[in-house]
Amino acid sequence: MSQDQAAGLRQWADAQRRQQSQGTEELAEEPLDPMIPVPGSQEASASELLLDVSSGPRFAAPQAVTPPVPLKPLWVIGPAGREALTHERVRQRLEQWSALGRDWAASPEAWDIHVVKPDAPELARLAAQHARWALWISSDADAFVKVYRALRLAREHGGPQRLLALHEPHVRRQGLLNNLRAAAAGYLATDLLLLAR
Structure with a gap:
């Protein structure tokens, strides 16, 4: 009682x-x-x-309220130009990495995703305030040109110098990813982090 x-x-x-x-x-x-x-x-x-x-009891005991886990902010630099990158596409990509057993990806619901253009005027301020940045890498035939252009614009606008390469799981390291990493380091003083296989 x-x-x-x-x-x-x-x-x-x-x-x-x-x-x-x-x-x-x-x-x-x-x-x-x-x-x-x-x-x-x-x-x-x-x-x-x-x-x-x-x-059973007539009055239910008050349930313990678990405070919500704070979301991890992830800022994603999308493609330059008119091509739009949606939060849903980023979420799907994180879901693919999570399904492959990548612990860092957690669940897509754990992320507070923000998509920003590489030439956004507030990019320098955001880069100074936030630590987690990713670069969207498409897998089409013009991917190198699009991604390198986005990286160059981001650096010109004070963007981050260290970004995670957010690409589809089937994109091979040899070729596109290694070339982007070398160009980012050599020409833009930017560290592009590639995930281990």
Whole structure:
């Protein structure tokens, strides 16, 4: 029996004793605890006042509230020009990495994804404020030209000097990824992090 129920039962019993000592049939005017059920008759036995254990408690205990885990901000530099990168595409890419057993990817819901253009005026301020940056790498035939252009624009606008290469899992290191990494380091003083296979 919870402390609230016991207090309510004591309060009810005191009211009953006062009523009997006064010789009246009316219930005491003293307010009862609204959370405690009042028995239907004055002759209610103690067993009627107890909870029926087979049916479970009448009042649910308050559930412990777990504070939400803060999302990890991830800033993704998308392609330059009119081609748009959506949050959903980034989320899908993170989901692919997670399915491959990459612990760093966690679940896509753990990330607070922000997509920014490489020539955004606020890029320098954002780069100074945030640590997690990624570079979107497409896998089409013009990928090297598009990604190198986005990297160059990002550096010209004060973008980050260290970025994770966010690419599809099937893109091979030899070729596109290694060439982008070498060009970023050699010409733009940018460290492009490639994930280990």
